[in-house]
Amino acid sequence: MEDILRLARQVAEEAEVFWISSEETPVHFEANRLKTIQSKQSTSVSLRIIKNGRLGYAAASGQIDSRKLVDTAVETSQFGMPAQFTFPSAVTFPQVDVRDPDVESVPIPEMIELGQKLIEPLLQYTPGLICEAGVSKDSLSLKLINSRGGHAEYQKTTFGIGVGGTLVRDTDMLFVGDGQESCRPLRDTKAITDVVLRQLELAKNLAAVPSRQMPVIFTPDGVVSAFIPALLSAFNGKTVLQGASPIGKRLGESVFDSRLTVFDDPTIAFAPNSRPCDDEGVPSQRTPLIENGVVRNFLYDLQTAGQAHARSTGNGSRGRGGIMSPSSSALIVNTAETTFEEMVQDIREGLIVEQLMGAEQGNVLGGDFSGNVLLGYKIENGKIVGRVKNTMVSGNIYQALKEIAALGKESKWVGGSIRTPHIFCASLSVASK
Amino acid sequence: MNIREAGHLLAGIITKFAAEYIEVHLEESEASHLTYRGKELESTDKTSAVGGNVRALVKGGWGFVSFNSLDNLEQKAQQAVEQARLISGGDVRLNPFRPIVDRVRDGLLPNPVDTPLAEKKQVLDEYNEVIWSTPKLQTSVIGYSDGIRRYSYINSTGSFIEQERADVMLRTMAVAADGGEVQQAGISLGSRGDFNSIKGLHNQIRESAQNAVNMLSAPQAKGGEYTVVLDPILAGVFIHEAFGHLSEADHVYENPQLRQIMALGKTFGSRQLNVVDGAAVPGLRGSYKYDDEGIPATKTYLIREGVLTGRLHSRETSAKMNEPLSGNARAISYRYPPIVRMTNTYIEPGQVSFNDMISDIKEGIYVKNWYGGTTSMEMFTFSAGEAYMIRNGRIAETLRPVVLTGNLFTTLMNIDAIGNDLDMNQGGGCGKGGQSPLPVSNGSPHIRIQHCLIGGK
Numbered sequence: 070m071e072d073i074l075r076l077a078r079q080v081a082e083e084a085e086v087f088w089i090s091s092e093e094t095p096v097h098f099e100a101n102r103l104k105t106i107q108s109k110q111s112t113s114v115s116l117r118i119i120k121n122g123r124l125g126y127a128a129a130s131g132q133i134d135s136r137k138l139v140d141t142a143v144e145t146s147q148f149g150m151p152a153q154f155t156f157p158s159a160v161t162f163p164q165v166d167v168r169d170p171d172v173e174s175v176p177i178p179e180m181i182e183l184g185q186k187l188i189e190p191l192l193q194y195t196p197g198l199i200c201e202a203g204v205s206k207d208s209l210s211l212k213l214i215n216s217r218g219g220h221a222e223y224q225k226t227t228f229g230i231g232v233g234g235t236l237v238r239d240t241d242m243l244f245v246g247d248g249q250e251s252c253r254p255l256r257d258t259k260a261i262t263d264v265v266l267r268q269l270e271l272a273k274n275l276a277a278v279p280s281r282q283m284p285v286i287f288t289p290d291g292v293v294s295a296f297i298p299a300l301l302s303a304f305n306g307k308t309v310l311q312g313a314s315p316i317g318k319r320l321g322e323s324v325f326d327s328r329l330t331v332f333d334d335p336t337i338a339f340a341p342n343s344r345p346c347d348d349e350g351v352p353s354q355r356t357p358l359i360e361n362g363v364v365r366n367f368l369y370d371l372q373t374a375g376q377a378h379a380r381s382t383g384n385g386s387r388g389r390g391g392i393m394s395p396s397s398s399a400l401i402v403n404t405a406e407t408t409f410e411e412m413v414q415d416i417r418e419g420l421i422v423e424q425l426m427g428a429e430q431g432n433v434l435g436g437d438f439s440g441n442v443l444l445g446y447k448i449e450n451g452k453i454v455g456r457v458k459n460t461m462v463s464g465n466i467y468q469a470l471k472e473i474a475a476l477g478k479e480s481k482w483v484g485g486s487i488r489t490p491h492i493f494c495a496s497l498s499v500a501s502k
Numbered sequence: 503m504n505i506r507e508a509g510h511l512l513a514g515i516i517t518k519f520a521a522e523y524i525e526v527h528l529e530e531s532e533a534s535h536l537t538y539r540g541k542e543l544e545s546t547d548k549t550s551a552v553g554g555n556v557r558a559l560v561k562g563g564w565g566f567v568s569f570n571s572l573d574n575l576e577q578k579a580q581q582a583v584e585q586a587r588l589i590s591g592g593d594v595r596l597n598p599f600r601p602i603v604d605r606v607r608d609g610l611l612p613n614p615v616d617t618p619l620a621e622k623k624q625v626l627d628e629y630n631e632v633i634w635s636t637p638k639l640q641t642s643v644i645g646y647s648d649g650i651r652r653y654s655y656i657n658s659t660g661s662f663i664e665q666e667r668a669d670v671m672l673r674t675m676a677v678a679a680d681g682g683e684v685q686q687a688g689i690s691l692g693s694r695g696d697f698n699s700i701k702g703l704h705n706q707i708r709e710s711a712q713n714a715v716n717m718l719s720a721p722q723a724k725g726g727e728y729t730v731v732l733d734p735i736l737a738g739v740f741i742h743e744a745f746g747h748l749s750e751a752d753h754v755y756e757n758p759q760l761r762q763i764m765a766l767g768k769t770f771g772s773r774q775l776n777v778v779d780g781a782a783v784p785g786l787r788g789s790y791k792y793d794d795e796g797i798p799a800t801k802t803y804l805i806r807e808g809v810l811t812g813r814l815h816s817r818e819t820s821a822k823m824n825e826p827l828s829g830n831a832r833a834i835s836y837r838y839p840p841i842v843r844m845t846n847t848y849i850e851p852g853q854v855s856f857n858d859m860i861s862d863i864k865e866g867i868y869v870k871n872w873y874g875g876t877t878s879m880e881m882f883t884f885s886a887g888e889a890y891m892i893r894n895g896r897i898a899e900t901l902r903p904v905v906l907t908g909n910l911f912t913t914l915m916n917i918d919a920i921g922n923d924l925d926m927n928q929g930g931g932c933g934k935g936g937q938s939p940l941p942v943s944n945g946s947p948h949i950r951i952q953h954c955l956i957g958g959k
Contacts, residue, residue, distance in 0.1 A: 100756030131552030131570035427883030500725030
């Protein structure tokens, strides 16, 4: 790395070298049985330079030829954007725990056993269910150095467990599932199988839905599939800079329901997306995006912040050595007072949405969402009466989240990057056949 | 060591392990990307990668090790074998196939990664100017990428296949805004490595930018069931999502109920409906000579005259279902094992002209272009980039883009007209099992579907 930085400094004003190495060990079950054990090792290096004031970029994984990397970065810098920032010099990062050595020492036979424990209770409850399950342990090392003396280095471990089931009856297919991720080993399979058992129980009967406006409760997973793609797009500094975010000019204004508060938070101990700094060495911080309905901040990396005359929020992200762009770390939606049961009791005729399929494929920039209810239930007179099918729920987040009927009391992590309670919308468009 | 030397080294040792079968994938690749955001070229980069994997089958279970260092290869093969051995009671068998030794060159086209960045920039600059000449435009995004992969497949029964494939992709997006309203429209296309295929698109791009602006003042459709007519691009996405994924045998082979539902000989559509998938169809983004298990590409009729007649297979699913190999095992890169994937999927053309198709529709919706699609197999959604009302046999007012949904067991049956104007969409990428985007193509003539459910206000 030092070698690449030294070579790059001979030809460019500024340079930054980013190195990431990972080892992933996923154990995979298919059709209720252990199928594959994998081990994936990968190392990549990327180089960013500022030459004649412009950004150049090159990356390589596997065999790394330092000279070629520098030459490629110089070539791309001829067409690069003028750099609107300087690389950060040496700073101290907050203490954020993201590594637990116990993850690395979980033996494969124990992972196999965990997978079996994810599947067995589901098969006992619903014979004929076909399950897939995965248990994985990953470790990652990341190192960054730049020509201003900036230096960042950390190791992270993650552990994931999850199970999904398919039940086919005649031509009806039911999909259920749940999973969790953490920087520490996860051994509580019951927490997951209980969620799936509840889904299987609620989905036993089918219920018909009329086509009209009605109240809809989104479970935490439902919130993620319906609202999050549009929110992430709207709060991304790049979308804002281009004038393509509907809230880009509304900092400080009340846009959402006054009970809604959302943070981007990479500092929660042992959360899988946490980190001491972002991928360009900016310290991690908690950033309020929405506070009591008011738009507070957008997410920036260094270049986008420079262009927007803002400060980086420490959200520079480059995946496995890709191009830098702002990206959320973990979105945390606040909780309120209403329990899920209270929400259900409140509804004469309505829906619960656990999974909305295809909602991220419409006009996400404009805040629209429209999707097929892949897993959801009908409520009649305050009671859940069965699963719904062939039903679409549509709306726009700027209307749906402007006045929400209630916000849940308990929140749940969904996929390690979002933590949210249930959200109850008083009236959304439902189309069914 | 380069991948060719690594391949010969591994070919010499993989027969010596206590395993039923071992295969090796080795790969070197290069890629370049250019991204415009707004009026400026935001980023350019070039990347390169080297890597490989060893997959071992021992007593019916798979071990898989991927790496991007070509050192200690024997040890990596050993690790794959040991991992597979930890799986007791697996029942994986493979359909045997003769060993093939071949070296496939990917035609005579120049490597698109080597085309000078300045030349790529010039073409894209022109497109960006076209987009920005549209009034009321808020911003634009253009993403261009190209790449070349040289890859080898080696197995313990004597196959040694070297192939290469190049790919070119272009996506444009024009964003129009008015007050808090934002609408977007764009085009997406690709080719099997020919940079010239993305030249000369000025008119198409101008039209899509204008569409984004027009949609700002367009009304939203009322949700419900409609007679819809799909253009060839969206109909291609439709057949990929609605049917293609369930013809992938790995979704079916371990599920007794699904195998019954998807038994060959069952009727899924009207007699006019013929659906094909095949990497042996030449010159498209999903075309190749051998799949990633060393099986020659084929052309498979999935549906013939409305009846299920074929399925897409890997060596494993083909053995389990006792159906012929189709050469559809593909991996997006050396980081993943091959799984059953589509290649070039399309509805064969029928007889009906577009005008005849809409002439007897009193009230319906004409949908064009695509944002995306997804499937749960039984139910699927696909989203249109443009939508228009059809009133009394004519295309009427512009609508906002719509999301459509359907059900495998009814929607294909509801196709009641198939056009005579097959067109292939080369701009898609398919995602499955964490492997995305895989280069595929899909296509169709215009089709008409009765009782299609649309989300709306």
